Amino acid sequence: xxxxxxxxxxxxxxxxxxxxxxxxxxxxxxxxxxxxxxxxxxxxxxxxxxxxxxxxxxxxxxxxxxxxxxxxxxxxxxxxxxxxxxxxxxxxxxxxxxxxxxxxxxxxxxxxxxxxxxxxxxxxxxxxxxxxxxxxxxxxxxxxxxxxxxxxxxxxxxxxxxxxxxxxxxxxxxxxxxxxxxxxxxxxxxxxxxxxxxxxxxxxxxxxxxxxxxxxxxxxxxxxxxxxxxxxxxxxxxxxxxxxxxxxxxxxxxxxxxxxxxxxxxxxxxxxxxxxxxxxxxxxxxxxxxxxxxxxxxxxxxxxxxxxxxxxxxxxxxxxxxxxxxxxxxxxxxxxxxxxxxxxxxxxxxxxxxxxxxxxxxxxxxxxxxxxxxxxxxxxxxxxxxxxxxxxxxxxxxxxxxxxxxxxxxxxxxxxxxxxxxxxxxxxxxxxxxxxxxxxxxxxxxxxxxxxxxxxxxxxxxxxxxxxxxxxx
Amino acid sequence: xxxxxxxxxxxxxxxxxxxxxxxxxxxxxxxxxxxxxxxxxxxxxxxxxxxxxxxxxxxxxxxxxxxxxxxxxxxxxxxxxxxxxxxxxxxxxxxxxxxxxxxxxxxxxxxxxxxxxxxxxxxxxxxxxxxxxxxxxxxxxxxxxxxxxxxxxxxxxxxxxxxxxxxxxxxxxxxxxxxxxxxxxxxxxxxxxxxxxxxxxxxx
Numbered sequence: 001x002x003x004x005x006x007x008x009x010x011x012x013x014x015x016x017x018x019x020x021x022x023x024x025x026x027x028x029x030x031x032x033x034x035x036x037x038x039x040x041x042x043x044x045x046x047x048x049x050x051x052x053x054x055x056x057x058x059x060x061x062x063x064x065x066x067x068x069x070x071x072x073x074x075x076x077x078x079x080x081x082x083x084x085x086x087x088x089x090x091x092x093x094x095x096x097x098x099x100x101x102x103x104x105x106x107x108x109x110x111x112x113x114x115x116x117x118x119x120x121x122x123x124x125x126x127x128x129x130x131x132x133x134x135x136x137x138x139x140x141x142x143x144x145x146x147x148x149x150x151x152x153x154x155x156x157x158x159x160x161x162x163x164x165x166x167x168x169x170x171x172x173x174x175x176x177x178x179x180x181x182x183x184x185x186x187x188x189x190x191x192x193x194x195x196x197x198x199x200x201x202x203x204x205x206x207x208x209x210x211x212x213x214x215x216x217x218x219x220x221x222x223x224x225x226x227x228x229x230x231x232x233x234x235x236x237x238x239x240x241x242x243x244x245x246x247x248x249x250x251x252x253x254x255x256x257x258x259x260x261x262x263x264x265x266x267x268x269x270x271x272x273x274x275x276x277x278x279x280x281x282x283x284x285x286x287x288x289x290x291x292x293x294x295x296x297x298x299x300x301x302x303x304x305x306x307x308x309x310x311x312x313x314x315x316x317x318x319x320x321x322x323x324x325x326x327x328x329x330x331x332x333x334x335x336x337x338x339x340x341x342x343x344x345x346x347x348x349x350x351x352x353x354x355x356x357x358x359x360x361x362x363x364x365x366x367x368x369x370x371x372x373x374x375x376x377x378x379x380x381x382x383x384x385x386x387x388x389x390x391x392x393x394x395x396x397x398x399x400x401x402x403x404x405x406x407x408x409x410x411x412x413x414x415x416x417x418x419x420x421x422x423x424x425x426x427x428x429x430x431x432x433x434x435x436x437x438x439x440x441x442x443x444x445x446x447x448x449x450x451x452x453x454x455x456x457x458x459x460x461x462x463x464x465x466x467x468x469x470x471x472x473x
Numbered sequence: 474x475x476x477x478x479x480x481x482x483x484x485x486x487x488x489x490x491x492x493x494x495x496x497x498x499x500x501x502x503x504x505x506x507x508x509x510x511x512x513x514x515x516x517x518x519x520x521x522x523x524x525x526x527x528x529x530x531x532x533x534x535x536x537x538x539x540x541x542x543x544x545x546x547x548x549x550x551x552x553x554x555x556x557x558x559x560x561x562x563x564x565x566x567x568x569x570x571x572x573x574x575x576x577x578x579x580x581x582x583x584x585x586x587x588x589x590x591x592x593x594x595x596x597x598x599x600x601x602x603x604x605x606x607x608x609x610x611x612x613x614x615x616x617x618x619x620x621x622x623x624x625x626x627x628x629x630x631x632x633x634x635x636x637x638x639x640x641x642x643x644x645x646x647x648x649x650x651x652x653x654x655x656x657x658x659x660x661x662x663x664x665x666x667x668x669x670x671x672x673x674x675x676x677x
Contacts, residue, residue: 104647241575
């Protein structure tokens with residue numbers, strides 16, 4: 001099992017009282033205002049259990065349904081590695097962080113330009129993520145520009161699983177894509193049964209804020225729950241656009257959408273693993289961009305983490321993103337702010353590291369840099385331990401006023417717990433120009449040439465190939 | 474009567490005041506199409522420019538657009554029958570398979586604010602529906618929106634089905650200029666303000 005990070009710093013955005021108020025507001029939205037929920041199977045399930053459809057076509061979900069779902073949803077589960085080893089306990093305390101297998105564009109580390117993402121780029125993303133100690137999962141989406149949209153999600157997943165051993169988060173272009181990836185993952189795991197018992201995958205899907213859950217979303221929730229595949233349900237909303245401009249209102253609406261997904265998943269199958277996701281961001285009213293770097297975004301994602309934890313649920317957070325297109329002053333500031341917020345707010349599965357240009361490109365270089373930034377921040381959120389050993393009064397007495405600590409056994413045994421950066425510089429005499437980009441490049445080259453991912457079993461590879469040939473027809 | 478006060482009213486987006494100001498102008502003998510062209514449309518041109526310059530924000534621009542629309546609705550019946558050239562007619566929708574509409578809605582409001590007649594077809598609009606609208610309504614332009622990469626494909630199919638019967642413009646987060654060229658659309662706009670400029674240039 002991975003030795004995971006868990007912040008020791010007390011950090012609240014909301015506090016209990018505000019969390020409760022937002023929760024109450026969400027219940028009012030669900031029970032009184034109503035939501036647009038589509039998909040006959042799920043809708044009938046809701047109606048059978050006490051939800052009502054009004055003449056306005058909106059579904060209202062009574063409070064006891066939400067309370068029941070919160071009671072029966074698991075608060076903890078294990079994600080496994082590709083090889084079936086336990087990788088991490090997912091709960092409200094542990095934090096693991098992920099990047100992407102693919103994106104619309106890649107900020108090419110060799111040319112420095114943003115260009116269309118190609119199928120072959122997934123191997124690079126996956127290998128880097130497999131190598132880096134602070135990256136624990138990837139989100140496999142299905143955006144390779146050189147693959148047909150019909151099988152994009154499936155192909156990206158195949159390319160990812162070939163070069164990545166840690167847990168894989170995935171989304172799919174459609175319901176078929178979800179079913180296919182479950183089949184493909186079952187092939188890798190050995191069987192669907194093994195996959196269900198030891199999931200190395202977890203799914204990602206979303207409603208369309210405000211308060212709209214189309215058939216495609218509810219079906220994706222249903223299929224995930226039925227198959228026992230842990231699922232993240234995450235509204236991405238923009239304040240002033242698809243959510244109220246006020247923080248509390250946006251959080252309440254977002255929370256209502258997540259709780260609606262929760263009720264659906266638990267009605268489909270009680271005890272189905274469900275992960276609370278939320279991305280309330282701002283709509284930049286000068287450009288209409290949904291921001292990936294705004295301080296309000298980091299703040300509200302942190303607040304949402306607290307809401308999830310009030311329910312005892314693991315939270316799917318966001319970090320390491322930026323509105324800037326390149327690695328520059330802006331993107332590094334935004335990435336760092338968001339990573340800090342994610343760690344402090346104890347987000348549990350933190351996605352999107354290295355995603356730039358408000359979610360248009362992914363930068364392998366930024367992922368490598370973010371790994372260093374996360375390591376740095378980990379040494380902040382470790383907090384301060386206080387006991388007699390740490391207080392070190394004996395050592396202070398032995399050294400005495402005017403002495404030094406350089407040669408004490410106490411220093412010798414503990415100095416390595418202080419962080420030593422790999423990429424950042426602390427030379428007594430710094431070079432005349434910055435070396436860091438060069439270090440990032442050479443690290444990427446080293447990963448490409450030296451980091452070997454054990455190939456999948458020959459039989460499995462043959463099956464995957466067969467699957468793709470069939471699907472391409 | 475000072476037409477400038479109507480022009481200013483559009484720029485400041487004071488919808489409540491526009492009716493009174495227009496009534497006074499009409500009483501003073503101003504011609505309706507003069508008011509439309511020299512205050513409402515000119516006011517929105519200025520608003521568009523101010524937004525591009527970063528002086529106005531979207532909610533302010535939409536208040537101006539609403540003000541303009543209110544004024545236009547008031548004046549339109551008065552010039553019925555007369556030869557008035559409309560700025561243009563656009564049918565717009567989110568393509569089949571895609572249910573996202575915040576961007577499309579924004580473009581609709583901006584176009585209306587600029588004086589276009591807009592037919593909003595909503596979301597998940599099938600290819601045939603676009604073709605049907607061209608026959609029934611004879612719009613100058615068809616606008617297509619998509620947020621998903623999967624529905625960008627549908628966008629291409631839609632443009633193909635339209636096949637040059639009318640001009641097409643496209644937009645949406647993953648959509649690019651290059652993609653517009655690839656599928657043979659007549660234009661691409663990255664945001665709602667640019668979409669208005671593009672629509673104007675496609676018509677002129």
